[in-house]
Amino acid sequence: MSAPRTLYRKIWDAHVVVQPPEAPAILYIDRHYVHEVTSPQAFAGLRRRGFGMRRPDRTVATADHSVPTGPLDGPADPQAATQVAALEANCRRYGVTCLGPGHPDQGIVHVIGPELGLTLPGMTVVCGDSHTATHGAFGALAFGIGTSEVEQVLATQCLLQRPSKTCRVDMAGRLQRGVTAKDLVLALVAALGTGGGTGHVLEYAGTAVRALSMEARMTVCNMSIEAGARAGLVAPDDITFQYLCGRPHAPQGKAWEAAVDAWRRLPSDPEAVYDRTVSLDADVVEPMITFGTTPAMGMPITGIISDPDGVGDADIRRGLRKALDYMGLPAGRPLLGHPVNAVFIGSCTNGRLEDFAAAAAVFRGRRVAPGVRALVVPGSRAVKRAAEAAGLDRVFRAAGAEWREPGCSMCLAMNGDRVPPGAWCISTSNRNFEGRQGSGSRTLLAGPPAAAAAAVTGVVTDPRIFLEA
Amino acid sequence: MNDPVRAMVRSVFPSPLASRFLVLPVDHVDTDQIMPARFLTAVGKDGFGARLFHDWRYDAAGNPRADCVFNRPDAAGAAVLVSGENFGCGSSREHAAWALAQFGFRAVVCPSFADIFRQNALQNDLLPVVVPGDFHHRLVEWTKYDPDAHLTIDLVARTVIAPNGQAVEFPLDSFSQIRLLEGLDEIQFILRHGADIEAFECGRPGCVVQVVNPPDSMTAR
Numbered sequence: 001m002s003a004p005r006t007l008y009r010k011i012w013d014a015h016v017v018v019q020p021p022e023a024p025a026i027l028y029i030d031r032h033y034v035h036e037v038t039s040p041q042a043f044a045g046l047r048r049r050g051f052g053m054r055r056p057d058r059t060v061a062t063a064d065h066s067v068p069t070g071p072l073d074g075p076a077d078p079q080a081a082t083q084v085a086a087l088e089a090n091c092r093r094y095g096v097t098c099l100g101p102g103h104p105d106q107g108i109v110h111v112i113g114p115e116l117g118l119t120l121p122g123m124t125v126v127c128g129d130s131h132t133a134t135h136g137a138f139g140a141l142a143f144g145i146g147t148s149e150v151e152q153v154l155a156t157q158c159l160l161q162r163p164s165k166t167c168r169v170d171m172a173g174r175l176q177r178g179v180t181a182k183d184l185v186l187a188l189v190a191a192l193g194t195g196g197g198t199g200h201v202l203e204y205a206g207t208a209v210r211a212l213s214m215e216a217r218m219t220v221c222n223m224s225i226e227a228g229a230r231a232g233l234v235a236p237d238d239i240t241f242q243y244l245c246g247r248p249h250a251p252q253g254k255a256w257e258a259a260v261d262a263w264r265r266l267p268s269d270p271e272a273v274y275d276r277t278v279s280l281d282a283d284v285v286e287p288m289i290t291f292g293t294t295p296a297m298g299m300p301i302t303g304i305i306s307d308p309d310g311v312g313d314a315d316i317r318r319g320l321r322k323a324l325d326y327m328g329l330p331a332g333r334p335l336l337g338h339p340v341n342a343v344f345i346g347s348c349t350n351g352r353l354e355d356f357a358a359a360a361a362v363f364r365g366r367r368v369a370p371g372v373r374a375l376v377v378p379g380s381r382a383v384k385r386a387a388e389a390a391g392l393d394r395v396f397r398a399a400g401a402e403w404r405e406p407g408c409s410m411c412l413a414m415n416g417d418r419v420p421p422g423a424w425c426i427s428t429s430n431r432n433f434e435g436r437q438g439s440g441s442r443t444l445l446a447g448p449p450a451a452a453a454a455a456v457t458g459v460v461t462d463p464r465i466f467l468e469a
Numbered sequence: 470m471n472d473p474v475r476a477m478v479r480s481v482f483p484s485p486l487a488s489r490f491l492v493l494p495v496d497h498v499d500t501d502q503i504m505p506a507r508f509l510t511a512v513g514k515d516g517f518g519a520r521l522f523h524d525w526r527y528d529a530a531g532n533p534r535a536d537c538v539f540n541r542p543d544a545a546g547a548a549v550l551v552s553g554e555n556f557g558c559g560s561s562r563e564h565a566a567w568a569l570a571q572f573g574f575r576a577v578v579c580p581s582f583a584d585i586f587r588q589n590a591l592q593n594d595l596l597p598v599v600v601p602g603d604f605h606h607r608l609v610e611w612t613k614y615d616p617d618a619h620l621t622i623d624l625v626a627r628t629v630i631a632p633n634g635q636a637v638e639f640p641l642d643s644f645s646q647i648r649l650l651e652g653l654d655e656i657q658f659i660l661r662h663g664a665d666i667e668a669f670e671c672g673r674p675g676c677v678v679q680v681v682n683p684p685d686s687m688t689a690r
Contacts, residue, residue: 018665023644026662028669038562040512051656054666066510079510086512130561130585144585146563148592148655156659158666162642194497195555198584228558230584294497294558315553319496412560414506421529431559433501435524 004269006166007235008201011141011266015124017158024160030123031140032153033109034061034096036087037414038128042151043090051155056095058157060118063087063100064108066415069377069404072102077416094154107380107406110134110348114218115382117247121236121263126153131348131430132231133224137217138244139236139266141201144225164230165275167200168268171208173283178464180358181216182350182428182447184208185223186288186298188280194296197229200276203268204234208282214243215352222349223430226295235267287463290432290445291335292323297432299335301450301462307332326434327442328422335444335460341423343374343401343455344437345448347411350428351379353386355448360392362452362466363399369458374401375417377409401455413438426454482594482649484624486575488548491538492612496553500586503557503565517564518571539572548575549620551608555579556597557586566593576622578629580605591645592655598622598629598639607631624650 005013017026032055039061046053053059066080076084084101091098099105105112110131113119119135125142126132128150135142145159152159175184202224209217217234224232234240241260244250251259286300297320299305308324308331311317324331329338345359359376368374376396378384384406387393393403410417411429413436419425421440428451429436432443446454449463508520526537533540550569556579557565566589569577576596587597600608611618611632618632624646630636647653659666 017669018662020658020662023658024642026659026665028666037509041514041563044513049656065506077510083510083512128561128563130559144561146561146566146585146589146592148563148589152656152659155656156666157670158659160644160655160659194558195581195583198555198581225559225585228555228583294499315496322495412501412506414509431499431501433499433559435505436501439505439507439524440529 004271004273006268006272006274007139007203007233007266008141008164008166009272011122011124012163014122015141024162026158027161028124029126029153029157029159030058031113031118031125032059032157033113033125033127033129033132034059034087034150035065035109035127035129036063036083037065038147039090039150040083040086042128042147042154043094045151046154053094053154054157059096059154060113061087061091061096061098061100062106062109062112064406065408065412067101067407068415069407069409069417072405080415104381107378107382108348108351108408110218110222111351111379111383114138114214115247115380117244117250120244120250120259121240122266126159130225131222133229134218134222134348136221136224136232137214137234138240139233139263141231141233143230164201165199167197167202167229167276167278168274169202169204170277170279171204171206171282172279173208173281174211175208175282175285178449178467179285179287180447180449181212181219183288184280184282184285185220186290186295186445187285189223189227189295190288190298191280192227192278192296194226194294195228197224197227200229201231201233202227202229203274204232206282209234210237213354214239215354218352219349223295226430236263287447287450289335289426289450289460290443291327291329292320293326293432293434294323295430295432295445297323298445301446301460302334302336304334305329305331336462338460339424339458340372340426340444340454340460342419342425343372343451344377344410344425344427344429345375345451346377346379346409347429348379348408349430350448351377351383353383353390355428356383356387356392357390359448359452360395361468362449362456362463363401364395366399366456368400368455372455372458374399374455375404375410376401377404377417378406380406399456410437412436413441419443426451426460481652482596482624483575484650485621486548486624487619487621488575489543489546489617490549490551490578490608490612490620491541491544491547492609493538493550493552494609497555497558498552499559500557500562500565501559504562504568506560509562509564514567517568518573521568521572543616545573548573549578549622550574550576551578551605553579554581556582557590558583561585561589563589563592566590566595570595578605578608591649594649596622596624596649600629600637600639604631604635604637
């Protein structure tokens with residue numbers, strides 16, 4: 001009998017090419033996603049140093065971060081256009097599939113990989129992007145890397161890695177009606193802290209996780225990095241297999257049956273030991289919102305903003321005071337009823353069909369409040385087509401929201417979609433750092449229903465008041 | 470660690486490194502602050518040092534903020550940055566590490582680092598030095614009374630020495646230590662195991678080994 005292993009350890013063991021003495025392991029990478037922002041210097045490094053590219057067939061590229069989301073023929077920032085052109089040229093040169101602008105499969109890298117069946121259980125997946133954690137929803141070990149490591153993978157299809165510690169996140173119970181996966185993960189990040197998962201891979205387990213759809217699991221895994229964990233994992237199950245079956249790059253026929261048999265052996269063994277275990281009761285999670293400048297500064301939307309004067313630790317007190325000064329929010333007061341100027345619905349966290357369906361349920365038959373700008377940005381062309389087939393675009397447009405082309409957009413504001421200085425934006429994205437949505441922008445992170453609710457009322461609103469009876 | 474690996478030396482970390490240090494007493498400094506996203510459309514690695522902590526250094530009109538530590542007249546000569554816990558959290562952008570290195574830093578001293586930033590720093594010969602909370606606290610206080618104080622980082626001994634001579638060890642795996650001291654190239658190191666990689670690939674379903682070399686004309690050496 002071999003020792004019981006975690007899901008993480010099983011994937012790790014299956015990908016160690018060799019363990020050189022007194023060095024990190026050489027870990028094989030099954031899937032490498034590439035985008036325009038973090039790859040040009042890596043390709044240039046290959047050329048400068050005379051390295052070839054090992055596995056273009058395991059590499060897929062798209063343009064998402066800096067692409068405009070206005071009308072397709074609209075103007076683009078010249079430097080951003082140069083960057084996208086560099087990606088396309090690099091892909092042509094090395095024979096990498098590029099799902100770039102104009103391609104019917106283009107979209108945010110963490111949305112298109114899963115929807116094309118390019119991410120599969122048991123894989124190792126990397127990308128020069130911290131939200132690569134998203135792909136862990138499939139039981140794949142997926143983590144973000146820097147540009148030097150992108151170059152390493154281009155050249156060798158491997159990375160020098162040391163094993164992470166493991167943390168089991170037990171999510172018992174079940175989400176209440178009107179509470180989303182985004183609220184679940186915002187509650188977890190608030191509990192763990194923004195560095196609480198550092199050095200660990202989080203494995204999400206428990207009844208609440210098992211009940212989540214694949215899209216919802218992606219939302220949870222996506223924000224693992226906001227607690228400092230490079231990767232999050234959910235063990236694959238029938239919901240995973242059902243999602244993947246028939247996807248363009250998923251195995252077909254006999255190969256599918258064999259793959260599912262193998263994937264059923266991936267979940268952690270019952271006696272497997274984790275370095276750490278944390279618990280979160282999903283039954284009591286409420287719609288969440290952040291009030292500060294780290295994703296961990298969050299609370300139930302009905303809650304009271306923390307008062308720095310009530311905090312004992314001097315460093316934490318100073319950090320909280322700095323955050324509230326930046327945000328222009330009053331300590332010790334509720335956030336409900338606070339005005340918002342902008343609303344962003346989209347991103348790799350909440351840019352999938354279920355997210356837009358949840359937002360549309362609030363927008364339907366209502367209007368965006370005067371003075372509020374609402375951007376609704378699909379995560380991919382496929383999501384856009386599906387949403388339009390369901391008539392969701394008409395709901396958003398009728399409400400006075402902008403239904404745009406796919407991309408990262410206002411999540412990080414490097415494509416021209418940005419929040420003006422001093423304005424408050426309720427956003428379904430993943431980071432509320434200072435200036436994240438544009439210099440001086442003030443971000444309130446929340447789920448799609450809460451974002452839509454604020455759009456139609458013009459103020460922070462508990463989305464549960466719009467639940468159909 | 471034989472010679473072919475050392476052949477592609479980038480640079481070698483100076484040890485011991487004695488330097489003045491700047492203090493940025495903020496916890497959870499994220500990489501969006503170190504390098505705002507709007508500067509990431511560049512396709513090269515140059516020019517990021519001037520934009521380091523741009524939105525903390527300059528006001529909306531582009532004027533330097535006098536209260537920002539990076540704008541002090543003596544900031545340029547300091548090779549060490551001391552900051553708070555969980556430094557470098559958030560985005561994986563290596564541009565943050567490039568900017569710190571280009572500004573002149575060789576080391577960042579903090580109670581803890583975010584995982585991806587720590588890796589990116591090491592790739593750029595920017596040493597992430599983790600120190601205990603009380604030692605960190607004393608360093609932060611020190612510059613209030615003596616802005617010219619020096620600290621010393623001894624990479625060979627893996628110790629950092631405070632201005633008063635107090636030394637603490639910092640954690641660093643021996644592979645990273647040797648890599649920094651000798652300028653070891655990681656890609657070359659992995660490629661020495663090329664036969665292992667090929668065997669690994671051929672032991673799995675759908676074995677295809679396909680190394681694509683760009684045409685010579687595109688390989689600028």
